Amino acid sequence: MTQKKSLPDSTDDKEEKLPIPTFIKSEVNFVRLPFFALSRKDSSNRTETEYRESTERDGKRIEILWTVTANAKFGYPTPFDKKVHKAIESIISRKGLPIKNPIDFSIYEICKLLNIDADSGRNYEMVKNALIRTSFAGIQSKGTFYSKNDKRWIEDAFHLYDRIVFIGETLPDGSIAESNYLFLSDWYLKSLNSFYIKPLDYGFFLSLKSNIAGRLYEFLSLQFYGTGGKPYSIDYHKLCQVLPIVEQKYLSKAIQNLESAHEELIKKNFISKAEWCEKPNWTIVYYPGKKAKEELKSAETENQLKVELSISDGKQAIDSEIELSQDKSEIIENLIQKGIAKTTAIRLANNYSDDRLRRQINIFDWLVRNKSPLVEKNPAGFLRKSIEEDYQPPKEYLDQRDKEAKEQKGKDRQERWLKRREKLIRQEVANWDQVSLEERIKGRLNFWIISETMNNRTPTSEQIEIKKKELIDCLPKTDDEKFEYLSQKYLELPPDDFE
DNA sequence: TCTATTCTGTGCCTTGTCGC
DNA sequence: GCGACAAGGCACAGAATAGA
Structure with a gap:
């Protein structure tokens, strides 16, 4: 052979x-x-x-x-x-x-x-x-x-x-x-x-091995003219009718049937890509390739094609910005990483709010971290169903989340207090001279007098003057020393009346 | 349990070779 | 020139399997 x-x-x-x-x-x-x-x-x-x-x-x-x-x-x-x-x-x-x-x-x-x-x-x-x-x-x-x-x-x-x-x-x-x-x-x-008439490149047509590719070439060539060179989208159902091919029940089969034709047209630069969108009705978006654009340009210059392309109000040219938002793309990527099929991930992202998707993804992550049996056998399946049916979070998840929230609240309060404390100390350093030296040592001096009295060594006025002078000499001189000195006055833990 | 995907087989067609 | 035959390709269908 x-x-x-x-x-x-x-x-x-x-x-x-x-x-x-x-x-x-x-x-x-x-x-x-x-x-x-x-x-x-x-x-x-x-x-x-x-x-x-x-x-x-x-x-x-x-x-x-x-x-x-x-x-x-x-x-x-x-x-x-x-x-x-x-x-x-x-x-x-x-x-x-x-x-x-x-x-x-x-x-x-x-x-x-x-x-x-x-x-x-x-x-x-x-x-x-x-x-x-x-x-x-x-x-x-x-x-x-x-x-x-x-x-x-x-x-x-x-x-x-x-x-x-x-x-x-x-x-x-x-x-x-x-x-x-x-x-x-x-x-x-x-x-x-x-x-x-629609001028078609006969040599190019003959060069296509797949019959479907040949039919798509002539059909899309016309549609690209109608869209002015923009991508063209068509429902799979409608495409099956206009080619014609047998309509498939499942998306994977539909993709499989058209795949080789799409690949051939991409390889020969007639289309740059053929994108399947599961929503709303298995839509295929065809993006014109170099060959299609060249033909379009040629038809325009020769003014050969003056046609009424539209036989219906069906899918027409679409703008390129059909792409998903950045948030949605990240969520889809996240879902795919967790084992969900791309088509399903896109469907979920399109059908449900970002909040719901993120919430269920967070619960899913928690279940995985905690080795929950719920996500042991079929984690991707569980995640898909949890999004579709908006599962309520487990009690343990909520308890842990509350505990974490409380801890976080305490940390936040402590952080806010430390900032407030530093501000108060710096204010006092700045106002150091507004308080007399006697006033500054007054508390310590009184504390010393009480201590001595309790120990049966009641100080004389002369001894008090000496201690007073000693305490004044010990007062800080630089701002840093003052800051350190005043820090002892404010505890690091927030006072009960703080906020 | 339902849905989707993959694998495999079927039927038909095209093409080339061989012999009459 | 023609018919028989084999090999390979293609679209499609259905079973088996995997995933949701």
Whole structure:
């Protein structure tokens, strides 16, 4: 077995390759709305694709509908059929406007454009079947297909191709076809001729390996034009309808299904990133990459695209500042560190107040520190549930918190007293000279007299004068000595009447 | 217990090779 | 040129497992 040949790659340097136009003219309605299935399996299971939405037009709320129905015999248009259609668009793009029916083409040419073996009879058959399947798929539009020519949303049932006549078959005028002829439907043809087109890089489209990536490229290319190059957000549900892909029940599956396509588009710089937001309805935010911006710039300069992009009042451009606040980000980071999944952490942060989140995180931390059995088996699960149900803190937690609070209060009082004490002492140092020396030693002198008297050594007036002089001589001279001296007067513990 | 994620298998398609 | 066949890829579904 040789290496599997990848899907046609514009970078392949093969001989006999037909010149591929850089840009092809893709009709906007068919870029915006779903038509082809994106997987073989899906196309074999699918009989219909329905895009339904409630929107407001002219002040009225209306239901719009786009349905693609497979022919029972030929089946639903497949991803390969989509590539064949893109090759048809490529052929059309080489023709000048106005485009007229029928479009003559060769299957050889299509095979070359698809970069598949043009000599294989089987490939010829596949291309033929693709064109037949596409022409048999029925479309119903109720306010979804926009006719730029008529400036209105149409209500009609039609096909993408009205008729396909292969070489040797009879043409509508009775003559025998000498080439293959494709008759485009009226609405499609009118739309192309009224320049309701989105130029797409065909080489880039072919280079995308994932069918979903290819579909996202054309869809987002249009939407980025609508947002003026700003990020574009879309609900997952809606995206599933417009691609179309099977809608998943779980977020992880949804992410998994789109992951490879997103990675490919990021790798090829069409988008810089695709961000999933769980709230409100699994929203995906697509940020245009270098390639998308370049295309946008090119379309603007050429003034090629004048479209009415909005088919609904759904998600539009969003500003970049959808990012979370610093507080929320810190909380989310904290929750993730504690073992909660990122998506859940974001959901919790969005649903509950910062106070509640912080309170429960504090209780959780306390439980962990105290090796509580509550957080032994499934700590992250406990934390999530405690936030969701706003658990009351345990009694021990409250008791300890009260005790800590009391201790803290005592410490704060002590600190405030020490500051007050220092202030009082410094004030007294400053006012030192306002008090006489006799007054300063009065207390000590009296204390000495009482002590001597109690010991039956009642001092004489001469002895008192000597002691008085001695005490005055001992009084401090410098400010520092005065501060030290006065410190003895004020205890370090706050007095009972303090505050 | 419910929800989400991961793993694995299935069905279908594409591609290349080989032989008639 | 054509058919048969094998290998690999892809989207998807369901079972098993982990997490909340």
